Amino acid sequence: MSSTAAPASSKGVASESPHHSSFRTARHRRAYRSDKILEVVATGSATALLLLLGALVAVLVYAAVPSFRTFGLAFLVHSEWRPNELERFKRDAQGQIVKDQDGEPVTETIPPAFGALPVIYGTAVSSAISLTFAVPFSLGCALFLVRIAPRSTAKPVSFLIEFLVAIPSIAYGIWGLYILAPFLQQHVEPPLNAVFVSVPGLHWLGSDATTGRDLFCGSLVLAIMVIPIITAVSRDVLRAVPRAQIEGTTALGATWWQTSREMLRYSRSGLFGAIMLGLARAAGETMAVAMVIGNVNQVRPSPFAAAQTMSSLLANEFAEASSDLHRAALLEVALVLLVMSLLFNVVARWLVVGGGQASGAGGH
Amino acid sequence: MWMGCIACAAIILGVLALVLWYLISIGRQSVNLAFFAQDPQPYGADGYPGGMRNALVGTAILVGLASAVGVPVGILGGVYLSEYRTRAWLTETVRFTADVLAGVPSIVVGILGYELLVVPLGHFNGWAGALALAFIMIPIVTRTTEEMLHLIPGSYREASIALGATKARTIVRVVLPAATGGLITGVMLALARVAGETAPLLFTALGSRLLTFDPRYPFPSLTKQIYDYATGPYAEQKQQAWAGILILIVLIFSFNLLVRLFTRPRQFRA
Numbered sequence: 001m002s003s004t005a006a007p008a009s010s011k012g013v014a015s016e017s018p019h020h021s022s023f024r025t026a027r028h029r030r031a032y033r034s035d036k037i038l039e040v041v042a043t044g045s046a047t048a049l050l051l052l053l054g055a056l057v058a059v060l061v062y063a064a065v066p067s068f069r070t071f072g073l074a075f076l077v078h079s080e081w082r083p084n085e086l087e088r089f090k091r092d093a094q095g096q097i098v099k100d101q102d103g104e105p106v107t108e109t110i111p112p113a114f115g116a117l118p119v120i121y122g123t124a125v126s127s128a129i130s131l132t133f134a135v136p137f138s139l140g141c142a143l144f145l146v147r148i149a150p151r152s153t154a155k156p157v158s159f160l161i162e163f164l165v166a167i168p169s170i171a172y173g174i175w176g177l178y179i180l181a182p183f184l185q186q187h188v189e190p191p192l193n194a195v196f197v198s199v200p201g202l203h204w205l206g207s208d209a210t211t212g213r214d215l216f217c218g219s220l221v222l223a224i225m226v227i228p229i230i231t232a233v234s235r236d237v238l239r240a241v242p243r244a245q246i247e248g249t250t251a252l253g254a255t256w257w258q259t260s261r262e263m264l265r266y267s268r269s270g271l272f273g274a275i276m277l278g279l280a281r282a283a284g285e286t287m288a289v290a291m292v293i294g295n296v297n298q299v300r301p302s303p304f305a306a307a308q309t310m311s312s313l314l315a316n317e318f319a320e321a322s323s324d325l326h327r328a329a330l331l332e333v334a335l336v337l338l339v340m341s342l343l344f345n346v347v348a349r350w351l352v353v354g355g356g357q358a359s360g361a362g363g364h
Numbered sequence: 365m366w367m368g369c370i371a372c373a374a375i376i377l378g379v380l381a382l383v384l385w386y387l388i389s390i391g392r393q394s395v396n397l398a399f400f401a402q403d404p405q406p407y408g409a410d411g412y413p414g415g416m417r418n419a420l421v422g423t424a425i426l427v428g429l430a431s432a433v434g435v436p437v438g439i440l441g442g443v444y445l446s447e448y449r450t451r452a453w454l455t456e457t458v459r460f461t462a463d464v465l466a467g468v469p470s471i472v473v474g475i476l477g478y479e480l481l482v483v484p485l486g487h488f489n490g491w492a493g494a495l496a497l498a499f500i501m502i503p504i505v506t507r508t509t510e511e512m513l514h515l516i517p518g519s520y521r522e523a524s525i526a527l528g529a530t531k532a533r534t535i536v537r538v539v540l541p542a543a544t545g546g547l548i549t550g551v552m553l554a555l556a557r558v559a560g561e562t563a564p565l566l567f568t569a570l571g572s573r574l575l576t577f578d579p580r581y582p583f584p585s586l587t588k589q590i591y592d593y594a595t596g597p598y599a600e601q602k603q604q605a606w607a608g609i610l611i612l613i614v615l616i617f618s619f620n621l622l623v624r625l626f627t628r629p630r631q632f633r634a
Contacts, residue, residue, distance in 0.1 A: 038532040042448055045440035046458045049506065052499060053461050056468065059479045140372025148366055149373075157373060159624070164380050166616050168560030170587055171387060171609045174594050178602075179386050224379055231376070257365035277467075284469030286563040291595065311471050311563070318475065319567045331475065338472045345467035349460075 060335045067328035071114060075332060078115025081297040083317070083326045086110040114329035116336060118297040122307040123337075126215055126289065127282040129303065130222035135275055138230035143260050145231075146238040158235070164228040173291035176221040177213070181292055184220075185212025189304050196302075207302035211294065216303040218293035222285060226278040233277055233352060237270035238263055273351030280344035284337065286311035310337040384613075391610025394603040399611075404573045404589075413600040416608055418575035422490075422584035426569065427559050429494035429579065434501030434558075435551055439540075441502065442509025442550075447535055459510075465503040471563035473499050478567045490579030493569025500564065501554045508550025512543045549626050556619035560612060562587040586612060 067075065090098045090108040098106045141161070145154050189210035197206035207214075241263045249262045264271065294306025295316055308316075310333050321327040402415035441458070449455040473496050481492035516539055524534040540547070562585075565571070571588035572581075586608055593605035 032530060035530045035532040038535065039448060039450075042440045042444035043450070043454075045437045046444040046454065046506075048437055049441055049458050049461050049465065049503065052502065053465055055480070056472070056476050059476055060472070063479055137372045137376055140369045141376050143366075144369040144373040148369060157377065160377060160380060163617065163620060164376075166556060166560075166620055167383070168562070168587065168612060168616065170560070170562050170591055170594075171613060172383070174590070174605060174609055175383050175386055177594065224383070227376055227379075260365070260369075280467050284467070284471075286469065286471045287591065291591075311469055314471050314475065315563060315566060318478070319570070331479075334472050334475050337469060341467060341469055341472075342464055345464050349463055 056338065060331055060338060064328055064332040064335050066325060067114065067332040070325060071329070075114065075329070076116050076120065076336070078113070079117040079299050080113045080115050081118060082113050083322050085112060112323065112325060114326070116310075116329075116333050118299050119308050119310045119313045119333060120336070121299045122215065122293065123283055123309040123311075123340075125303075126219045126222055126293070126307070126309055127279055129215070129219035130226055130282050131275065131279060133220065133223035134227045134230060134278060138227050138234055138274075138278070139264065139271070141227075141231045142234035142238055143264075145235045147256075147260060147263075158232070161228045161231055164224075165232070169225065169285060169288040170291075172221055172225055173288040176217060176288060176292040180220065181212035181217050183212075184217055185210060189214075189216070193304055204301050205303070207300070207304035210304045211306070213292050213294045213306065214304050215293065215307040218289050218307065218309070219303070221288050221292055222282045225285060225288060226282050229281055230274050230278040233274035234271055237267045237274060237352065240270070241266055269351050273348045273353075276344050276348035276351060280341050280348060283309075283344065284311060284341045286315050290315040310334075387606070387609055387613060390603075391606040391608075394607035395610060399604065399607055403575045406573070407598055413598070413604055416586065416589060416604060418573065418584045419586040419589040419608065420611070421575060421577075422569075422572070422589075423559060423586040425577065425579070426490060426494050426497060426565070426583065426585055427555060429491070430497035430501055430558055431551070431555065433495065434498035434554065435505060437498075438502045438505025438550075438554070439509050439547060441506040442513060443535060443540075445506065445510040446513035447531075447539070459507075462503040462506045465499075466507070469563070470500060470561050471566070474564035474567055477564060482568060485580075488568065488570035488582045490569050490581065490583030493565045493583055493585065494579060496564035496568045497558045497561065500561065501558050504554040504557065505550055508553065509543075509547055512546030512550060513539060515546065516542050545626050549623050552619050552623050552626075556616045556623075559619075560587060560616055562591055 071078070087107050087109050090106040092098050100106050145158060149157060189212065193206050193210050196202045245266055246259060246263060249259045254262065289309050290312035293309060293312055295308055295312060296306035297308045297313070298305065300307070314330060314334055314337075317326070318330050321330055399415045399417075400420065401417055402411065403418045404416065405412045405414035407413075441462070445455060445459055445462075476499070477492045477496035481495060482488055485492075520538055520542060521534055524538040525531070529537070565585050565588050569583040569585060569588070571592060572584040573589075574584070576583065590605045590608040590612070593601040593608070596602070
């Protein structure tokens with residue numbers, strides 16, 4: 001008597017080998033062996049993804065250890081980034097130059113110092129300014145696509161906006177460097193700077209030089225890059241607002257704008273997720289920013305001062321890092337960048353997918 | 365207020381038009397046959413500035429190598445997420461990881477490639493660049509494959525198994541062929557994304573001004589060469605950078621158009 005062994009498992013129907021007589025032929029055994037092979041290979045590929053993430057984190061942490069040991073947590077708040085040694089005259093307690101027996105000044109060598117504050121500042125402020133510009137336009141455009149535009153207009157407009165996402169960042173970089181930056185330098189920054197300098201309370205916003213390649217330009221380019229992402233996700237989120245909600249609000253006598261505001265309020269967690277996705281892209285953006293941000297490791301309150309973000313620092317200095325400590329410091333910056341972007345992505349995903357119902361991709 | 369929303373959309377489209385207008389009009393001036401047929405020549409040499417043939421070929425080879433690794437792993441990973449899902453914790457974790465990896469800044473991927481593939485070999489090489497691009501491709505292809513496979517009705521699989529096919533045969537002969545259009549869409553989206561990437565190649569493949577087919581050494585790519593030319597001091601090379609950008613945008617635009625054509629809504633008769 002033969003019976004089909006059916007262990008309780010969640011595997012598919014045909015992957016268990018039945019123990020009946022027809023399984024004895026070699027052809028059947030081969031068929032079920034290929035089953036097993038495909039399953040192993042597919043599981044292996046899926047596990048490969050876990051390995052990729054693990055390798056990323058592990059390699060960065062391992063290679064940044066020399067920098068951890070040298071600087072500790074103070075790395076995140078020090079603002080001096082100096083890959084070279086400094087030779088200067090040795091001074092005694094009163095500030096007088098120490099001289100040796102021949103009357104010559106004694107020099108001392110200060111080792112390189114690395115501090116990530118300028119790049120953390122640059123990333124944070126450029127992302128913040130870019131979002132300030134981008135979010136109102138994105139939400140307005142999303143409302144347009146969902147509430148105003150007829151189907152025939154909404155489709156091509158959506159396509160064009162998604163095409164904006166596909167433009168490689170280096171294209172934005174070149175456009176920003178050769179079109180936007182000179183325009184800002186000649187027409188926008190001098191008058192704005194004059195206003196800042198003259199108004200007593202805003203004096204600290206002014207800058208000595210306005211080259212056009214500064215935090216302001218970087219933020220504008222980032223805003224242009226981030227708008228399509230926020231628009232696309234917001235449009236999807238707003239489309240998911242139930243018809244009953246919209247009709248109910250209108251039935252209670254709300255105007256067009258009041259109803260729209262109600263829609264925005266209803267889907268605020270999804271919209272916040274969309275904004276975080278834009279933030280994640282803005283913070284991680286490398287090439288466009290590296291070309292227009294001015295590439296100076298400094299912390300200045302003025303948006304017209306050159307700055308540096310974490311990714312532009314890596315793009316500029318990594319290939320030419322002058323010492324092991326320099327490379328370890330850069331890797332620590334990369335680790336901070338990775339952790340920050342992972343955090344943003346996780347929170348954004350949880351907000352967009354989880355806020356409301358069970359995660360859409362979880363069910364078959 | 366609704367006029368404000370229309371204004372927002374108009375401004376965004378206007379900015380897009382502005383960006384594209386400059387890219388197209390300036391790039392158009394330098395695109396000629398020499399651009400495609402010649403390799404770069406240094407300043408002062410005969411035939412300066414030459415063309416960008418090495419970079420076009422380089423990007424094609426790098427993207428090809430990246431796909432050779434990224435597409436199979438991605439599709440198989442998507443098959444696991446959609447068809448097997450034997451352990452719930454593994455499936456959820458892998459799905460989450462794929463989404464998270466898709467958002468990693470590409471320059472960090474380049475740094476990983478440097479530490480793992482350039483340092484042991486002692487010099488920059490094209491394989492490191494190709495594998496860094498594959499790293500970016502895999503999560504994208506995995507997720508789109510899973511989504512596309514979800515669209516195939518369960519009745520296809522049930523019918524196949526009812527006819528006696530094993531699970532592997534069902535997947536390979538029934539489900540995957542039915543989803544071919546969607547799979548190609550996912551792969552092409554990933555290709556378009558990867559072809560435009562610069563940051564992962566900065567310290568893996570490094571770039572080269574020579575036409576080379578050997579990925580064991582520094583390897584040219586279109587994006588890196590555009591970046592070098594654009595930030596360099598030579599005016600003719602800057603013109604070529606604009607031309608290169610135009611070609612890159614045309615490439616990506618055609619990819620996206622083809623993807624739209626492939627994703628015509630299909631009716632599956634269940």
